[in-house]
Amino acid sequence: MSRLRVLVTGATGLLGRSLMNHLLAVEGWTVMGIGFSRVPPDSTSLTKLDLTQFEEVENFINDWRPNVILHSAAERQPDKVDNEFDKSWFLNVSVTDNLCRCASGVNAYMFYMSTDYVFDGTSPPYAPSSTPNPINNYGKMKLAGEQALFKYPDLNGCILRVPVLYGSIESLEESSISTIATCILRGPFGTGPILHKSYRQSLLPAPSIQPLRVLLSNPATASLYPLPTSPTRQNVHPNPYTNDTSEKIVASAPSPTFPTGDSNS
Numbered sequence: 001m002s003r004l005r006v007l008v009t010g011a012t013g014l015l016g017r018s019l020m021n022h023l024l025a026v027e028g029w030t031v032m033g034i035g036f037s038r039v040p041p042d043s044t045s046l047t048k049l050d051l052t053q054f055e056e057v058e059n060f061i062n063d064w065r066p067n068v069i070l071h072s073a074a075e076r077q078p079d080k081v082d083n084e085f086d087k088s089w090f091l092n093v094s095v096t097d098n099l100c101r102c103a104s105g106v107n108a109y110m111f112y113m114s115t116d117y118v119f120d121g122t123s124p125p126y127a128p129s130s131t132p133n134p135i136n137n138y139g140k141m142k143l144a145g146e147q148a149l150f151k152y153p154d155l156n157g158c159i160l161r162v163p164v165l166y167g168s169i170e171s172l173e174e175s176s177i178s179t180i181a182t183c184i185l186r187g188p189f190g191t192g193p194i195l196h197k198s199y200r201q202s203l204l205p206a207p208s209i210q211p212l213r214v215l216l217s218n219p220a221t222a223s224l225y226p227l228p229t230s231p232t233r234q235n236v237h238p239n240p241y242t243n244d245t246s247e248k249i250v251a252s253a254p255s256p257t258f259p260t261g262d263s264n265s
Contacts (some may be wrong), residue, residue, distance in 0.1 A: 003028055003029060003030045004028065004029045004030070004067050004068065005029075005030045005032075005064070005065065005066045005067045005068070006023055006029055006030070006031045006032070006066060006067065006068045006069075006070065007031075007032050007033075007034065007061070007064065007066035007068070007069045007070070007108075008020055008023065008031065008032070008033045008034065008069075008070045008072065009033075009034045009051060009069070009070070009071045009072055009073040009099065010034070010035070010071070010072040010073030010074065011033025011034055011035045011046055011072075012033070012035035012036075012037075012038035012039060012046065013035075013072065013073065014165055015072045015113065015162070015165055016033060016035070016072045016073070019070055019072060020033045020045065020046075024045060031045060032045065032046075032047060032064060032066075033045055033046045033047070034046070034047055034049045034051065034060075034073070035047075035048060035049075036048060036049065036050055036051070047060070051073055051091070051095045051098075051099075052090060052091065052094075052095060054098045057098060057099070057102060058098070058101075058102050058105075061099075061102040061103070061105075061106055061108075062102070062105070062106060065106055066103075066106065066108045067108055067109065068108060068109045068110075068111065069099060069103050069108050069109070069110050069111065070111045070113070071096060071099055071110065071111065071112050071113060072113040073091070073095070074091065074092050074113070074142070075087070075088040075091050075092055076115075076138060078136060078137075078138055081136075081137045081138045081141065082136075082137055085137060088137070088138075088141060089141055089144075092138075092141035092142065092144075092145055093141055093144045093145050093148065096112065096145040096148045096149075097145075097148040097151065100112075100148050100149050100151065100152050100155055100157075101151075101152060103152075103155060103157070104152040104154045104155040107154070107156075109156050109157055109158075110149060110155055110156070110157030110158070111157060111158055111160060112145060112146065112149055112157065112158070112159045112160065113160055113162055114142045114143075114145065114146055114159050114160060114161045114162065115138070115139065115142045115161060115162060115163075116161050116162070116163045117134055117136065117138055117139035117142060118132040118133075118134050118139050118142055118143045118146065118161065119132060119133060119134070119139075120133040120134070120135045121135075126161075132146075146159050
């Protein structure tokens with residue numbers, strides 16, 4: 001039996017590192033992570049690749065032939081998203097669209113890491129069938145990224161709307177939870193060390209990859225967000241974008257100019 005080949009984007013970021021740590025421990029899986037600014041030169045499990053260079057990305061995916069792509073690379077910091085809108089849109093939306101196209105071309109299963117920011121927070125708890133209504137630019141971008149998965153009829157995949165991230169951090173700014181500590185350390189009581197050694201430990205245990213194993217073994221039974229593209233699937237959720245609500249939301253965002261950049265993790 002051939003080994004399952006799993007490709008992780010944003011593999012040097014907070015979520016990507018946790019995914020890599022767990023996936024590399026799974027017997028029988030071949031795992032490769034994509035990063036950019038933080039890839040060690042001697043790494044055997046990470047590849048330095050600029051996701052905004054579409055031709056390079058396509059060549060790599062066609063070469064490596066993954067069975068599964070976990071797309072966790074994104075610009076999520078609200079200030080950067082607002083102040084560098086075009087660059088953030090390119091990374092969060094255009095890059096996602098290109099990865100979906102490439103995944104479809106090699107018949108890879110696409111996991112898209114989205115966010116609960118696609119909702120406005122007024123009517124929780126939310127179900128996969130709930131109508132999105134993002135109220136900030138980051139939520140609008142992630143919603144547009146979700147829509148990219150529906151552009152390619154042959155693409156098989158799933159959308160995971162992840163809430164607040166926490167875990168083992170390299171800097172306090174990596175998580176919205178640990179960011180609070182920077183406000184305290186830089187506050188009126190003195191600056192102090194920005195990254196104390198105690199903060200290098202996980203705030204809480206890292207997430208288990210058991211849900212991913214369940215999805216990979218039988219995506220149709222997952223209570224997540226499978227794409228209704230395969231005729232062999234049963235009990236999948238319908239495409240929520242058959243109405244024009246989310247399209248109007250995304251259309252209300254400023255028009256980007258799609259510059260290239262190197263902000264992917």
